[in-house]
Amino acid sequence: MEKQIVHLFIFNTLADWEIGFAVAGINNPAFQKHPGRYRIQTVGLDAEPVTTIGGVTILPDITLDELNSSAMLILPGGEVWNAGKNAEILETVKALLVSGIPIAAICGATAGLARAGILDDKPHTSNASEYLQATNYRGAAFYQNQPAVTAGDVITANSTAPLEFAYHIFKKLDIYDTPILEAWYALFKTGDASYYFTLQKLRSPST
Template sequence: METREVILFVFDGLSDWEIGYVTPGIQVPDFQKRPGAWRVRVVSAGGRPVTTMGGLRVLPEGSLEETDPAEAGMLVLPGGMAWERGGNGEALDLAARFLEAGVPVAGICGATYGLARAGLLDRRRHTSNAREYLAATGYRGGDLYEEAPAVTDGDVITAPGVSPVDFALHIFRRLDLFTPPVAEAWFGLFKTGRPEFFAALGSALEKGAPSGAER
């Protein structure tokens, strides 16, 4: 089975928590419908190491500049103050290339500000931290803004910074990563913490396991 890559763009000051559910969901095979079908590839501008908002040092596998949308399955853009300060322009150029190639882009929190500033939300339904937050970019997509924890419109996924679980779920659905029962139980567990969803997740995994084989 071919393994496809989800490109995660990292930069100094990125908001750690906003991708905290996305990366293990893609990397850990336990819950997945087709284990090994996807992996995360971490890239930065110039392939340089970065330090997150939480002080974690990240060593990318590659550079933004060498990333080819034709060889990837999705681009994920975490939030951080750099977007609001006019930074990460190279990542926005790459996002435009991904969308032109029909490859999905997922942005959360400040990354939605960048996507709006680049005109990539002018004709797509979307959400963000607040309607007024995006209006400050001067973009033309205000009529398509939705008050929601996450929105998928075609190849674009957006979410506010306070909705990392919803953001992850929309990404998982777009990648067809989990079966629907597993996705529903996973979301219920991490969104609410209620024990019945833990039991439902275990049950969904058991039903989805191949006969006579380990999950």
């Protein structure tokens, strides 16, 4: 099976913890339905290294103008979204959605989608309804007080829900068989070791 690229948008002040589960799950073939089908590629507005909120330096794999096709684009949260920055990536988001490519946004990135009008007509979530209302968007009636929401090709999540964010991403990309996905989620949500043993029983011989 041809390897597909999931793009991770990176920028200064990126919130490290919000994308950890998703990135690790996509790049780790263990338990996957089609091991190695996807890999993460980072994309920056330019080729300059960025520094996350946690102080980690990341060098983009590609620049925004090199992004042609994708299996999905993931948008982490970060302080710059609240200042209305990262406008360039939002134009790319619109083009990708027109092409049927899914977008996953968490925390501040949802405010970016709101400012771009992307959440005006579809169910979504964020850090709080008031947080998005401050963007003057028109989608307040579609707001759902949930950790994460998938509406067609748009995934949104609360800043406190990196686990749910990953769950929705994995489900959209069809990375795991349903029993494995549910056991994985329950393990990290509850810490109940029985779900670990469930995962081991479900593990495919090929992984």
